[in-house]
Amino acid sequence: MKIALVRIDERLIHGQVTLGWSRAVSANLILAVNDLVARDQMQKKLMMMAAPVGVTIEIYSVDEVVEKLNANTWPNATILLLLRNPIDMVRLIEKGVQVPKINVGGVRSPGATIKLTKEVVATPEELAAWKKLDEMGIRIEVQWVPNQGLTVLNDIVRKRK
Amino acid sequence: MNIPVGIAFILAFFAGFAYFGRRFLGDLYLERAIILGPLTGLIMGDLHTGLIVGGTLELIFMGASDIGGSVPANLPIGSTIGTAFAISAGLQPDQALAIAIPAAIAGSFFELLAKTVSTIFVAGAEYFADRGNSGGVSLMVHSGNFLHFLADFIPTFVVLSFGGQAAASLANLPDWLSSGIKLAGNMLPALGFGILLSMLATPALIPWFFIGFLLAIFAKFSVLAAAFLGICAGTIFVFQKGGLTIVRQADEAEKEVEQLVPEADRRTIFWRSFGLQSAFSFDRMQALGFTWTLIPFLKKLYGGTEEFARALKRHLVFFNTHMWIPGPIFAMVADLEARRAQDPSRVDEQSVQAVKASLMGPLAGIGDSMFHGTLRPLMGGIAASLALDGNPIAPLLFFFGTNIVHVFVRWWSLDQGFRLGGNLFERVDQEGLRRVMEGAAIAGLVGLGALVANWFSFGLAPTLTYQTGNYSLPIQNMLDSILPGLLPLITTLLVYWAVRRGVRNTYIMITLLIIALVFGGIIKIFA
Numbered sequence A: 001m002k003i004a005l006v007r008i009d010e011r012l013i014h015g016q017v018t019l020g021w022s023r024a025v026s027a028n029l030i031l032a033v034n035d036l037v038a039r040d041q042m043q044k045k046l047m048m049m050a051a052p053v054g055v056t057i058e059i060y061s062v063d064e065v066v067e068k069l070n071a072n073t074w075p076n077a078t079i080l081l082l083l084r085n086p087i088d089m090v091r092l093i094e095k096g097v098q099v100p101k102i103n104v105g106g107v108r109s110p111g112a113t114i115k116l117t118k119e120v121v122a123t124p125e126e127l128a129a130w131k132k133l134d135e136m137g138i139r140i141e142v143q144w145v146p147n148q149g150l151t152v153l154n155d156i157v158r159k160r161k
Numbered sequence B: 001m002n003i004p005v006g007i008a009f010i011l012a013f014f015a016g017f018a019y020f021g022r023r024f025l026g027d028l029y030l031e032r033a034i035i036l037g038p039l040t041g042l043i044m045g046d047l048h049t050g051l052i053v054g055g056t057l058e059l060i061f062m063g064a065s066d067i068g069g070s071v072p073a074n075l076p077i078g079s080t081i082g083t084a085f086a087i088s089a090g091l092q093p094d095q096a097l098a099i100a101i102p103a104a105i106a107g108s109f110f111e112l113l114a115k116t117v118s119t120i121f122v123a124g125a126e127y128f129a130d131r132g133n134s135g136g137v138s139l140m141v142h143s144g145n146f147l148h149f150l151a152d153f154i155p156t157f158v159v160l161s162f163g164g165q166a167a168a169s170l171a172n173l174p175d176w177l178s179s180g181i182k183l184a185g186n187m188l189p190a191l192g193f194g195i196l197l198s199m200l201a202t203p204a205l206i207p208w209f210f211i212g213f214l215l216a217i218f219a220k221f222s223v224l225a226a227a228f229l230g231i232c233a234g235t236i237f238v239f240q241k242g243g244l245t246i247v248r249q250a251d252e253a254e255k256e257v258e259q260l261v262p263e264a265d266r267r268t269i270f271w272r273s274f275g276l277q278s279a280f281s282f283d284r285m286q287a288l289g290f291t292w293t294l295i296p297f298l299k300k301l302y303g304g305t306e307e308f309a310r311a312l313k314r315h316l317v318f319f320n321t322h323m324w325i326p327g328p329i330f331a332m333v334a335d336l337e338a339r340r341a342q343d344p345s346r347v348d349e350q351s352v353q354a355v356k357a358s359l360m361g362p363l364a365g366i367g368d369s370m371f372h373g374t375l376r377p378l379m380g381g382i383a384a385s386l387a388l389d390g391n392p393i394a395p396l397l398f399f400f401g402t403n404i405v406h407v408f409v410r411w412w413s414l415d416q417g418f419r420l421g422g423n424l425f426e427r428v429d430q431e432g433l434r435r436v437m438e439g440a441a442i443a444g445l446v447g448l449g450a451l452v453a454n455w456f457s458f459g460l461a462p463t464l465t466y467q468t469g470n471y472s473l474p475i476q477n478m479l480d481s482i483l484p485g486l487l488p489l490i491t492t493l494l495v496y497w498a499v500r501r502g503v504r505n506t507y508i509m510i511t512l513l514i515i516a517l518v519f520g521g522i523i524k525i526f527a
Helices: A015-024 A037-041 A039-051 A064-069 A085-094 A124-135 A152-161 B004-024 B032-044 B047-060 B076-090 B093-117 B117-129 B134-162 B164-172 B175-187 B187-200 B206-218 B223-240 B262-274 B289-304 B308-315 B327-342 B349-390 B393-421 B423-427 B430-454 B475-482 B486-500 B503-521
Strands: A003-008 A027-032 A056-060 A078-083 A101-104 A119-124 A139-142 B465-468 B471-474
Touching: A003 B423, A015 A078, A015 B187, A015 B349, A015 B486, A027 A064, A027 A119, A027 B164, A027 B289, A027 B486, A037 A039, A037 A056, A039 A056, A039 B349, A039 B423, A039 B430, A056 A064, A064 A085, A078 A085, A078 A101, A085 A124, A101 B486, A119 A124, A124 A139, A124 A152, B004 B032, B004 B076, B032 B047, B032 B076, B032 B349, B032 B393, B047 B076, B047 B164, B047 B187, B047 B349, B047 B393, B076 B093, B076 B134, B076 B164, B093 B117, B093 B134, B093 B164, B093 B327, B117 B262, B117 B289, B117 B308, B134 B164, B134 B289, B134 B308, B175 B187, B175 B503, B187 B349, B187 B430, B187 B486, B187 B503, B206 B223, B206 B430, B206 B465, B223 B349, B262 B289, B262 B327, B262 B393, B289 B308, B289 B327, B308 B327, B327 B349, B327 B393, B349 B393, B349 B423, B349 B430, B430 B486, B471 B475, B475 B486, B486 B503
Parallel strands: A003 A078, A003 A101, A027 A056, A027 A078, A101 A139
Antiparallel strands: B465 B471
16 A cells, blocks of 8 residues: 555545546545545545546545554555545544645635635634644645646745744 | 737737637637647738647647646747747747747746736625625626736737847757757657646556557558547447446436526526636636626526625635536526525525535546546647648637537536436446546547657657668667657657656756757757
8 A cells, every 4th residue: 555645635526636646646546535525425426426547536534544544455556645624634644644745735615814825725723733734744735736836835834823 | 020010919819818718718728829829820921830830839738738727838828929920030830939938938927927816806706796786796707807818918919019039030040059949849749748648548548559659650640540540449448338328317217306497597507607717816716707607697586685695795705617517516506596596494505505615626527637638638639730731720620629529518517407406416327427538538548649659750860870891770770660759759758757756847848958959959869
């Protein structure tokens, strides 16, 4: 099992992930992780529908995915791990999943007002989570699509009160 | 020679209009080089140069696309300026690339600017929405689109009007530089091919790429012929695996979906949905276009009541999906709004938002793979290969080949959304959709293989020879007897490898450029 990319993206599955990143890291399994989506059969079905050729999409809650990763459920897969917001990411890491680096797409949950970059707007709780991820020593890179420019988020969140 | 101001104005207008088309006309791919190059040529009275420059640029930027709101190289600015100066200064088509490529890369700044500044139109639209003033919201939509038009019009106009002398100096380059640039023009399409290969190829499918390549090398297949063969192979695959069903018939008699949106309103929503990308901004993306599409229908439902303002406001939230297939979302949202108008207690605002939020990502994923990732590059590749032969049909073939599919899926997906409502996605045959995507990828890969073989030509310089006694043989001839087109194939695969390693496009382009200038210009190893 190889986790090739860990990404935070509000929209979870969309073109930047299916056409861009899943190809760029040669993933054959995308794990979309969100507690609400994992309970919604309709949304699960929709997301699985958008799987690019040669890639499977599976959807789990944070607890489920941690359990499955620890049980080495996918020994031969190259995995793209996809979360919706930094809060879930902190939970995932605190439950023991190793994350050396995080790639970030568009993250702007409803009601978020703290603008960090043009792609990332945070709520106060999310800002705290971003800070926590930074304190864990994880490099956080905002990059919409592979092969284009990126912004490092660590310095930006460190400066925010 | 300078370009007359009147001509410069017309050319810049078309560059701006092409980009405006992506915002307001449903993304008709007008801004692609394969359209604007020949159009510029036609206006300047030299269609042939327009076809060659447009075709080459199309190949180089074949993999460049604006997935999910990202900003690619600016083709309207690059192809208009490059083609126009090539003609006005009497440059060779490959010298035109020396203008077009930097212009396209620098030009992406203006799109970035327009998408950033458009935030003010979001603020404006919210102000008017609060007051239930839909005319004000529309005004913001059109102002935003006008700004996007100017973002490409102004730089193109300025450069065309004042850059004539600088461009003319390119005609008298030293020999090493002009032969280096010539090689660069032949090598740079490797970037487009490599990116595209990365999007389409999986280990199971990559043989199709080599089949296309071999057919073109040994059986002299044109790109068009190889693409047709690829479409046949893709079709066979689809039917072998179970057929072309995307939306299944109902398993049992389903309850008829009550149709609450009248036919006339559906037509209005269909036509307005072309404007989905209006006043596109980084923070809300398609929010304004989405609202604008629904304005007449919302007005009919809620006009004159307080709910009208609330309805406008609730649609001005972040939204982004594929520009060709927003149909199911519009259909389901219109239906929910109609139900809410009947009885607000039955449909709350959250359920309207939930439909939008849950559908936009997956539809964008499907659309980007099928249309931006497969259909457009396939048609672009076929058209570019015709254009490089000087065939003036090329831009028309590209325009109609892509947009017949566009208008059909736009209408069909909206219609299915209205007919089936929420049942649509219950009934979508996931396996069927996958088969179609896989079949399309096969067609794309065969076409791409032929494209690499046909339109990517460089080799070792004829001066490099194998000598033994009196016998001398150019090394390239030795390579050709193993596999003609070996070096272009290897270059494409190397670029593909670099793309998969996450190397930035700009770096790949600069590397290719340096190789071309050094090994084609200074030390003549390649030609």
